[in-house]
């Protein structure tokens with residue numbers, strides 16, 4: 001028997017022992033859990049029998065409350081225990097099937113022997129609870145596995161730095177408790193295993209990469225040196241994957257203070273939410289909160305405006321034929337996304353703090369109760385040294401006091417008497433009961449009827465004043481919309497050349513109650529500054545994926561709404577597809593992250609696509625030569641030049657057939673616009689089974705999809721067929737990043753059709769890196 005086999009045998013024996021121990025633990029826990037479950041059922045059934053309910057006097061009532069509290073605490077405690085046991089059983093079941101993925105032997109400085117350390121998704125102690133049989137991949141010592149190859153190594157923990165020598169590094173693939181393969185690895189973590197993983201078919205759900213995290217990804221995952229961690233990473237470099245592992249890592253590191261619902265992931269589209277939803281549960285953690293910027297703003301703005309989303313904005317721009325119209329819209333978008341515009345707004349706000357604030361009158365039953373001018377006078381009577389937000393709060397408090405006084409006066413008005421006449425017997429009975437409880441012992445001359453009418457008047461008016469008071473509490477008396485409109489009506493310093501045009505277009509939109517995407521952040525910023533910020537102090541960590549799509553203004557705004565959160569900002573400047581971010585400063589720009597508290601990292605190795613695809617795509621972007629493909633070979637990309645639309649459709653169908661024969665299950669036909677996607681879908685739908693992805697799609701499955709370029713970001717497919725990569729479709733320099741994004745979605749195969757001459761981005765690529773075929777009947 002070879003040394004390897006022997007070693008494999010003994011490794012399998014160790015796994016078998018672990019499985020036995022885990023089996024025993026699961027049996028014991030299940031029995032215990034059964035008992036707890038029965039107790040819960042019993043407690044729920046007998047809840048009211050076991051509490052003494054007696055409300056005869058205050059002491060008895062107090063005792064009743066205490067008894068209910070005690071009983072529900074007992075129930076709550078049992079339910080929590082059941083929850084924890086359930087979780088532990090699930091964790092143990094996972095360990096049983098795949099206990100670990102790695103082993104390192106580490107000889108600590110000053111020690112004689114190496115100790116084997118096995119790494120898994122969760123830790124496991126031996127039965128004496130003395131030694132770790134498995135270390136959690138997030139434990140400090142586990143970083144040795146990701147950071148070093150055999151030789152001198154060290155790791156840092158809260159106790160300090162431990163130095164030593166790594167004498168072995170081994171990788172396992174274990175399925176159903178059996179070793180499928182096992183490699184002793186050198187420099188990088190399991191090139192072979194990684195190759196195998198990356199060579200698999202695409203999955204409609206992203207997977208955890210815990211067994212094959214690469215060195216630079218590990219640094220990203222564990223970095224806690226700064227408040228803002230900024231990651232510029234090439235397409236397919238594992239930004240999203242590493243971000244999710246990082247979330248799991250932070251949850252482990254700060255398990256006493258951080259919970260999944262205190263972390264927020266901003267993703268590029270609703271589809272993405274479902275795409276990444278399995279990763280954290282796979283790692284034994286709960287999913288963190290997820291949203292898109294659009295979902296956030298939509299919730300904030302509600303129905304008061306029709307809100308354009310970033311996709312509609314992009315689609316509108318991509319379908320604009322008139323170049324000057326395009327230039328105008330883009331210039332307005334870029335200006336409104338800039339910090340220069342934010343500075344203009346700040347100057348406007350500071351003027352408002354002295355004069356010009358707009359308020360709404362408080363009206364009640366068609367009459368003006370408090371005039372806007374009185375609110376304004378009160379606001380400006382407050383000391384200017386008090387911040388605007390606090391002056392607004394004080395004004396709201398003043399209004400509430402005023403409303404309470406007016407409410408008392410209102411009770412005497414005729415309409416109240418009319419309302420009382422219309423009341424049913426029930427209302428009278430209710431106040432009579434109140435009277436009996438409170439005043440039955442009063443002297444004989446107490447007028448019960450008068451009391452009744454007074455009480456009813458009080459109730460009727462209070463009910464009608466309630467919405468008014470609530471509106472004041474929500475700062476609805478501040479006329480945000482009018483002040484936002486005034487921003488575009490007033491003269492300002494340092495405006496761009498086309499300011500007048502920007503203003504007139506914005507005012508037309510606002511008049512039609514339309515808020516363009518570029519106006520959304522400025523509008524919310526103005527609203528928050530005037531009517532009180534909606535900052536969220538509960539969120540402790542924010543992840544922003546595809547950060548190249550966010551403007552510096554959006555970054556400032558996100559900092560305001562999450563004032564205490566740390567941020568992980570990930571993106572790729574070469575995939576900036578929105579007008580506000582192309583050739584503009586974006587949230588990702590290093591110039592915004594120079595100060596203390598910011599740490600910028602770069603990921604240059606690309607894992608998603610075969611090296612042929614990466615070699616091809618990297619030529620389309622500036623500094624593409626810095627991108628290093630992972631060594632996984634495949635076919636060279638194919639460019640098929642056709643001369644008629646029917647040829648393109650036929651060609652696509654043939655390619656799909658071929659790709660399916662090769663076993664590819666997830667195939668995307670990517671078009672530039674949604675309009676084009678719809679057309680392709682209509683033309684192909686009768687011939688092959690496929691799905692159309694739109695901005696409202698929430699999930700995607702294995703299969704063939706037609707998807708517009710800007711919705712394909714962040715996700716990946718086994719094979720990508722680019723629909724019409726001709727110079728008629730990708731005709732402008734500003735579409736370079738869009739084109740690059742589309743091509744980099746392919747894992748194994750990339751096929752580009754071009755109806756006529758190919759686009760410039762393709763012409764620039766070295767012909768030796770792809771095949772060209774002229775297809776004609």
Ligand SMILES: Nc1ncnc2c1ncn2[C@@H]1O[C@H](COP(=O)(O)OP(=O)(O)OP(=O)(O)O)[C@@H](O)[C@H]1O
Nearest residue numbers: 209212213214235236237238239240241607608714
């Ligand atoms: N260390 C790794 N081990 C295994 N797979 C990896 C690793 N790193 C990345 N991958 C795989 O590479 C692919 C791309 O990863 P991911 O989507 O996270 O990259 P990205 O940088 O966010 O891409 P993009 O910016 O192009 O959307 C995924 O299939 C992911 O599972």
